[in-house]
Amino acid sequence: MAKQFVKGNEAIVKGAILAGCRAYYGYPITPASEIAHAAALYMPMVGGTFLQAESEIAAINMVYGASGTGIRAMTASSSPGFSLKQEGLSYLAGAELPCVVVDITRGGPGLGNIAPEQADYHQVVKGGGHGNYKNIVLAPNSAQEMCDLTMLAFELSDRYRNPAVVLADGFIGQMMEPVDFPEPVTEFPEKTWAVRGVDRDRMNLVSSIELDPDDLERHNQKLQRKYEIITNNDTRYEEYQLDDAEYVVVGYGIVSRLVHTAINQLRDEGVKVGMLRPITLMPYPSKRLSELAALEQVKAFSVIELSNGQMVDDVRLAVNGTKPVEFYGRMGGNVPSIKELVHEIKRMMRVL
């Protein structure tokens, strides 16, 4: 269809609408506000709902209500706002409601700043709210993927009846790139569980309450089985120059773009280095990392994040002590230069 030069944040909204999303509830926050702006512009054009809610808490609960009726609904925010949505996400996960939440991560903790960080990994990937639940988490690294992975988030979220988060950062949100927008989705899964105010739904209940300990345990076990199925079926990652790699760099989102360039330079210098980029952070490509760790040619892993080192935990769990796992991170919205990355990757290798 149309190829357009757009900002990542706008690609999200167009992708969402193409995916059939017809309700956006949100609260403005930098650097995610452009998503709300675009939703306010386009949702009414397709007969959908855009509402600026009184708070992040209200917004996620409006999404909860909308999703309970079976329609595709979303919200978007940035780190402090995402923290406020955690209560609602726990309820959505508990009630097994689909929804898509976008987090354009900024610097923290507290008010922090509005520069890009990746310090929401823990609060997004590890649940964040209370209870034994997980979000599906997708991490785009281009404007094209802001569209594609938002669309995928709706699909996976519906298929598994589970909240899906698109975890990006201020960089990818602000960056403009050409996006090939796909055709709109025309077929949607039937939602027999939805509450629509018609006779056939009168026994339907959207709820996360299970008073009996055995019932609640069974419910939780069911959720864990679901996460296993998601892991088996929908783990996504990208490999770059890994065939003969002795060193594996792991980075997601904007970092993977920087590492891509750094690897090209390192390869020019004859260093056998490659990258594994997780596209899904939940499910995490642990299996692939274990496989790589088991290869004799692979000497070590280095993880690069715009954080104090959060995803590195998952790499260490996957590698499970079989090979060294080093970490380099920047915080506060500072982004490493390519020169710095090349230097750090080399340093991490020398240390090893």
Add this chain to the structure above:
Amino acid sequence: MSVKILGKSKGFYETYERRPGNNQEQTHYCPGCGHGILHKMIAEALVDFDVAENMIFISPVGCSVFAYYYFNAGNIQAAHGRAPAVATGVKRALPESIVISYQGDGDLAAIGGNEILHAANRGEAITVFFVNNAIYGMTGGQMAPTTLIGQKTTTTPYGRTLQNEGYPIKMAEIIASLESPVYVERVMLADVRSKNAARKAVRKGIKNQMEKKGFSFIEVLSTCPTGWKMTAPQSEEWIKTTLAENFPLGVYKDIADQVEPLDLSLNLAPPERVPKLIGLDQDKMDFDTASMKLAADIDQEIKIAGFGGQGVLSLGVWLSEIGMREDLEVSWIPSYGPEMRGGTANCHVKLSRNKIGSPLVTHPTVLVAMNRPSLEKFEADVVEGGAIVWDSALIDVEPQRTDVRNIPVPATRIAKEIGNSRVSNVVLLGVLAGFSDFLDPLVVQRVLPLIFKKKHLLEINLKAFEVGLGLGRELTD
């Protein structure tokens, strides 16, 4: 500890199968509790109005969390305080449904104060039942925002004081002070007469929603014999003598007859029309990339910098748009972090035949400097053999580098001569197209009309481009 709702309405399930335990005929409410009575009034009204199957009941947190055991309707259970937000999401998606948001005093007036206030203020076309019994029943008899001064609860063991907790909050009065709500009444469940009045209010609140009149709010002073440590008759008496004295009954607002029904209709576009509606059908221009005069190998990293308002970011976007139509890989990103300090706005553009990794430009192949601070700040970063294109009409110093192409362009002066100083960035675009091997002037000339849709703007910008292009071509001679 359970009470049967006498003469069960068809608005309730036949048996309460979701209720755990053996007793699936009766509710879980304590004897003398007002919830069962109010539930029955709601169920009866829905059946009488023939909308029972259209109801969506939003269960709150508190004793009525289990309302879904009883109402024969779709149920959605909400987090503590959030029922009006959930109801908003439901009603907006299903405007034909009857959405009942039902909350207790802690739920609505404390933790959910924000949600109810704003749902009311937006005039959501829902019906809200607010059960005020001046205490937290389910959690163990703690203070509610509506607990009376002096009233003892498990968290006000010496009685609520003005000094520590302030006055009980009067929600009907607060909601009635807003412009949007159409109907606000406070009723009580005490004697037969007051219950009849309550039934009337319940029916009116639901009728309003059926007629799409807007937001209705019914505050119900209700009994909590367990929480109050009273018998059922004592409780009804206490409502009359004490609670209703502090929370005066009555209609606080009723403009339902004066307002027109809301247009709540949804006009959902069919999927096939969606691309056009969100602007994805434009620009099906075909560009013959084979005939373009471009270098075989392109790997340009361009930094454009100047004051805000000089069209710095726009120039970057246009370069990228042109690059995209030349079938190049392109990226654009505005200045970030530390770069934003010090009087320059800038953007990074990459144009390449290869996939673009980092979108950041630290060592530009081309620096376009539109003011002096930008030139001074970024001159040193330009790669050897790169180019510095700078506005010599605004910048009163020369670049010091001798290992790069020095291209002074009096862009602002030229733009003024053409008739608008704001087109200086397009003059610079023309220069770039003239001397570079990564911009095809023919493509630029076809892209400009996509950017400048108004005829007079297009004309002046095309002119600016032509002049710039001429200057740029001279450089290659």
